[in-house]
Amino acid sequence: MKSDIRRLAELLLDASLNHSQVGRLANRHRDTVRKMRRRAAAAGLTEKALPSASDDQLRRIILAPTEKSARCLHPDWDAVVQHMLKTGDSMQDYYDDYYLKQSNSTPGQPHMSYPNFARLLSKILKRRAPEYRHHYRSGEVMQIDFAGFQPIYINNDRERVKCTLLLAHFPFSQYCLGWVIHSQSRSDSIHGLIRIFESLNGTTKRIVLDNFKAAIDVARSKRKEAKINPEFRAFLDHYQISPDPARGGEARDKGSVEGIVKLAQRYYQRTLRNSQPHSIAELNDLLQLALDQLNRKVMRRWKMSRADRFKAREAEQLRLLPQAPYDYGTWKPGVKVQRHYHVNVDGRDYSVPYRLIGETVNIKRTAATVEIYHDSSLVAVHTRRIVTPQDDAPVIDPAHMPENHRAMWRQNPDALIERATSYSPTLGRFVSLHLEINGNPRATHNMLGRLLEVGSVHGKATIDAACVEAIRRNQVNADTLRQILDRGPRKPSRHEPGPSQPPSDNIRGAGYYAEDDDDAA
Numbered sequence: 001m002k003s004d005i006r007r008l009a010e011l012l013l014d015a016s017l018n019h020s021q022v023g024r025l026a027n028r029h030r031d032t033v034r035k036m037r038r039r040a041a042a043a044g045l046t047e048k049a050l051p052s053a054s055d056d057q058l059r060r061i062i063l064a065p066t067e068k069s070a071r072c073l074h075p076d077w078d079a080v081v082q083h084m085l086k087t088g089d090s091m092q093d094y095y096d097d098y099y100l101k102q103s104n105s106t107p108g109q110p111h112m113s114y115p116n117f118a119r120l121l122s123k124i125l126k127r128r129a130p131e132y133r134h135h136y137r138s139g140e141v142m143q144i145d146f147a148g149f150q151p152i153y154i155n156n157d158r159e160r161v162k163c164t165l166l167l168a169h170f171p172f173s174q175y176c177l178g179w180v181i182h183s184q185s186r187s188d189s190i191h192g193l194i195r196i197f198e199s200l201n202g203t204t205k206r207i208v209l210d211n212f213k214a215a216i217d218v219a220r221s222k223r224k225e226a227k228i229n230p231e232f233r234a235f236l237d238h239y240q241i242s243p244d245p246a247r248g249g250e251a252r253d254k255g256s257v258e259g260i261v262k263l264a265q266r267y268y269q270r271t272l273r274n275s276q277p278h279s280i281a282e283l284n285d286l287l288q289l290a291l292d293q294l295n296r297k298v299m300r301r302w303k304m305s306r307a308d309r310f311k312a313r314e315a316e317q318l319r320l321l322p323q324a325p326y327d328y329g330t331w332k333p334g335v336k337v338q339r340h341y342h343v344n345v346d347g348r349d350y351s352v353p354y355r356l357i358g359e360t361v362n363i364k365r366t367a368a369t370v371e372i373y374h375d376s377s378l379v380a381v382h383t384r385r386i387v388t389p390q391d392d393a394p395v396i397d398p399a400h401m402p403e404n405h406r407a408m409w410r411q412n413p414d415a416l417i418e419r420a421t422s423y424s425p426t427l428g429r430f431v432s433l434h435l436e437i438n439g440n441p442r443a444t445h446n447m448l449g450r451l452l453e454v455g456s457v458h459g460k461a462t463i464d465a466a467c468v469e470a471i472r473r474n475q476v477n478a479d480t481l482r483q484i485l486d487r488g489p490r491k492p493s494r495h496e497p498g499p500s501q502p503p504s505d506n507i508r509g510a511g512y513y514a515e516d517d518d519d520a521a
Contacts, residue, residue: 139317202318329366
């Protein structure tokens with residue numbers, strides 16, 4: 001099919017047509033046709049050379065515009081493009097560092113403004129720098145982003161509470177999920193992602209992150225990679241997800257989710273139009289309703305809905321969730337283990353295996369536990385205890401000690417009481433009183449060891465009864481306890497019934513039924 005410029009060139013080179021006839025056929029003025037024929041003759045364009053000429057060459061010959069004098073100083077745009085592609089400088093950097101310092105050969109010709117410079121350079125970059133189109137595989141990538149729209153609910157105090165909308169998008173199937181959270185904090189963001197993973201019952205291999213502070217400490221740029229927050233990295237490691245942070249200011253790195261955010265936000269606002277939620281749970285219920293409508297809408301490209309495409313092509317490719325859900329906690333990385341093989345967490349010492357002395361460990365603090373990791377391996381777990389003015393004792397696991405330290409630790413009063421209490425609370429009370437009276441932990445340790453050795457012979461119930469009798473007699477010592485166990489603890493005395501009360505007037509007594517002698521006669 002011939003182009004318009006080639007048809008015009010054939011009419012101009014047709015010698016049988018005058019200027020007016022060519023102008024009538026090409027919808028041009030005869031004076032314009034005269035100028036075009038002069039340009040073609042000057043360029044040596046003939047009917048024989050016409051097939052070998054390209055459309056661009058014909059436009060430059062026939063439609064050559066008259067050059068206008070530039071009002072502002074124009075740089076060498078080819079050199080500008082090559083410099084930016086080579087160094088990675090932005091438009092603002094080149095404008096400030098190079099263009100404004102360029103000397104002007106024409107007097108009185110000013111430099112152009114930055115908006116005009118950026119507009120012209122953007123057109124050139126679009127023509128000379130093609131844009132790469134991402135091709136995704138099913139179940140491989142998930143992109144997340146926060147919506148600019150903030151849903152609001154009314155609490156019990158009639159206050160308006162603003163929330164944050166977190167959205168997750170699958171570029172392959174265009175499937176969209178979301179969850180309303182309180183804020184963009186690290187704990188809320190992780191909670192929202194966990195709920196999204198649970199609704200999917202699976203995860204992808206890779207996740208594209210926006211540069212929000214909850215996940216990224218240092219944003220990714222053209223010259224350096226992003227630095228991900230250790231707490232957020234631990235969350236992703238739990239689900240075996242590889243992070244892929246987007247570059248700062250480069251929305252095209254996650255362009256797919258940028259488009260779905262606008263759609264989901266519009267559907268959600270339409271759902272909230274005639275409702276007034278009173279809790280964040282109601283906001284999430286309405287969000288799921290809006291996203292369900294979006295995912296079930298048929299797309300013109302694939303002639304099927306997002307939900308159908310996700311179910312048919314992508315759902316089976318997701319990774320299964322780990323058996324245990326992620327327990328959120330704050331991390332304290334890079335803690336060096338000292339010679340006493342303890343680490344301090346919030347004012348209290350927790351033991352670490354003594355073989356890690358001099359090594360660096362990472363500490364995770366949750367609401368209930370303190371977990372200690374070394375080289376990505378869990379080496380210690382302790383129950384977290386809040387420090388109080390009355391309690392700041394260390395939390396020690398005897399398995400973390402060397403054998404000689406363990407033997408010494410067993411004679412510690414607290415360790416003796418804990419050991420006895422684990423066997424029986426009554427024995428723990430007896431050992432506690434024994435320590436108070438004798439004040440010799442070594443003697444208490446020896447007595448407790450001998451007692452536990454014969455525990456299988458007498459039984460826990462007999463030992464408890466012997467401890468109770470010894471405490472009642474106020475003879476808390478090893479000899480008394482041994483004598484009681486040898487003869488057996490005394491059984492508690494039976495309760496003797498008291499004299500019976502005389503019957504009342506309304507109740508017949510035993511004498512009523514006795515036979516009198518007179519009656520017998």
